[in-house]
Amino acid sequence: MLINLAIPQAHDAVVTVAPRAPLEIHSYPTVPPKQDQVLIHVLYTSSSPLELHQADGGLLVDHPYRMGSSYAGVVVQVGPPSSPSPHSLSVGDKVFGFAFRTPEEKCHQTYITTDWYCVSKLPEGMKMEEAVSVSCNLITAFHALTADLKLDLPWPVKEGQEVRDGDAPILVWGAGGSVGNYALQVLKHWGYRNVVAVAKAKHHDFLKELGAKVCFDYSQSDVVEKILEYVGTGKTPRIPYILDCIGSQEGTLRPITKIAERGTKVAIMLPVIVTHASQEVAPTYEMDVSKVLPEEWKEGVELKGTRTHFYMDNEFFKYHLQPEIVPTVLKQGLIKPNKLKIVEGKTLRDRAEKALALLRNQAVSGEKLVWRIADE
Ligand SMILES: NC(=O)c1ccc[n+]([C@@H]2O[C@H](COP(=O)([O-])OP(=O)(O)OC[C@H]3O[C@@H](n4cnc5c(N)ncnc54)[C@H](OP(=O)(O)O)[C@@H]3O)[C@@H](O)[C@H]2O)c1
Numbered sequence: 001m002l003i004n005l006a007i008p009q010a011h012d013a014v015v016t017v018a019p020r021a022p023l024e025i026h027s028y029p030t031v032p033p034k035q036d037q038v039l040i041h042v043l044y045t046s047s048s049p050l051e052l053h054q055a056d057g058g059l060l061v062d063h064p065y066r067m068g069s070s071y072a073g074v075v076v077q078v079g080p081p082s083s084p085s086p087h088s089l090s091v092g093d094k095v096f097g098f099a100f101r102t103p104e105e106k107c108h109q110t111y112i113t114t115d116w117y118c119v120s121k122l123p124e125g126m127k128m129e130e131a132v133s134v135s136c137n138l139i140t141a142f143h144a145l146t147a148d149l150k151l152d153l154p155w156p157v158k159e160g161q162e163v164r165d166g167d168a169p170i171l172v173w174g175a176g177g178s179v180g181n182y183a184l185q186v187l188k189h190w191g192y193r194n195v196v197a198v199a200k201a202k203h204h205d206f207l208k209e210l211g212a213k214v215c216f217d218y219s220q221s222d223v224v225e226k227i228l229e230y231v232g233t234g235k236t237p238r239i240p241y242i243l244d245c246i247g248s249q250e251g252t253l254r255p256i257t258k259i260a261e262r263g264t265k266v267a268i269m270l271p272v273i274v275t276h277a278s279q280e281v282a283p284t285y286e287m288d289v290s291k292v293l294p295e296e297w298k299e300g301v302e303l304k305g306t307r308t309h310f311y312m313d314n315e316f317f318k319y320h321l322q323p324e325i326v327p328t329v330l331k332q333g334l335i336k337p338n339k340l341k342i343v344e345g346k347t348l349r350d351r352a353e354k355a356l357a358l359l360r361n362q363a364v365s366g367e368k369l370v371w372r373i374a375d376e
Helices: 049-057 135-148 178-189 201-210 223-231 249-257 308-313 315-331 348-360
Strands: 010-016 024-029 037-047 070-078 094-098 111-115 170-173 195-198 214-216 241-244 265-269 272-275 284-286 302-306 340-342 368-372
Touching: 010 348, 024 348, 037 348, 049 284, 049 348, 070 111, 094 135, 094 315, 135 178, 135 265, 135 302, 135 308, 135 315, 170 178, 170 249, 178 195, 178 201, 195 223, 201 214, 214 223, 241 249, 249 265, 249 272, 308 315, 348 368
Parallel strands: 170 195, 170 241, 195 214, 241 265, 265 302, 340 368
Antiparallel strands: 010 024, 037 070, 037 111, 037 368, 070 094, 272 284
């Protein structure tokens, strides 16, 4: 692989300039790293539905807005370290991560400047293409399971450790997607044994390998009845934990309202998609879960909207997830990257637009969209 260590004064970024307008490439100054920061030459990224929500729906965006939050690349400059240095990053290190807080660390651009704790070192033998499928949604799984469902994920995991509620049913709806794949693997590694996964039947064998005890197909009209039959009538709530990995008003929330009961904690990926984007139709979203199907929920159901952008509120996760936990679980083979779909295109803009079109056309099923950022 060719590594470009010459640092340009300015570099290209993919930008949304207005809802549903074609993406543009704008040039921005390259920002030298301050104390405990690094400058990274970005080689690969992945696309997630958030980019569609931003590009077509203008969700939480001030235009013009730089896109992207998953990167893999090479460290080209290291800022002055505080003493003692909190990190061991050096020029030439291959790295990857989830960075989203400032325009200069958004990842659909060829150079990003970010803090050391938003950086993971690439494990030996892992490709950058695989790594860009991981950080954002693996961190989403950690955040949603702990902050929203209040499950314990102690670190490091000790041999023979027992977690509270290790045998309680945990429903993961949308397990076939990227967030769902990581949620199953995290639950399995941390010792949750009764994970009920919902996804198309074609994924079921794979999802059992990732940690599902049993799988149901959401395209079957009696999926809710089948799930309730499986969990039986022993305890209430019958399913104490539900993770909605999709957050679609009609596709996921409506059936989940028929399952959740008093005491069930439900974590829902935000935004709730009220109308999906299409070529003809602008999407609509809701960020307040209490406003979605308010008449349908049983009293006493605890609804939480998941927002991974707040994962750093947990100080331990802020400083340990990306530098330590994510690369360790990958290196040890405990968490496997998503299956990939490489999006080809002649230019940066072509690749970004192609990935967006696949998301808009709902053509993504059990694969992460991965593409090159730097042309060289
Ligand atoms: N707020 C946050 O912190 C946060 C963080 C991460 C993601 N999200 C959001 O969460 C959503 C999912 O993200 P992702 O990256 O996992 O997306 P993804 O991998 O692109 O999702 C695609 C998957 O969605 C599944 N799906 C679609 N409709 C479904 C339904 N009705 N029931 C079950 N599964 C369904 C499909 O499963 P099949 O293949 O089985 O059909 C497909 O594999 C996005 O809207 C994203 O923006 C939010």
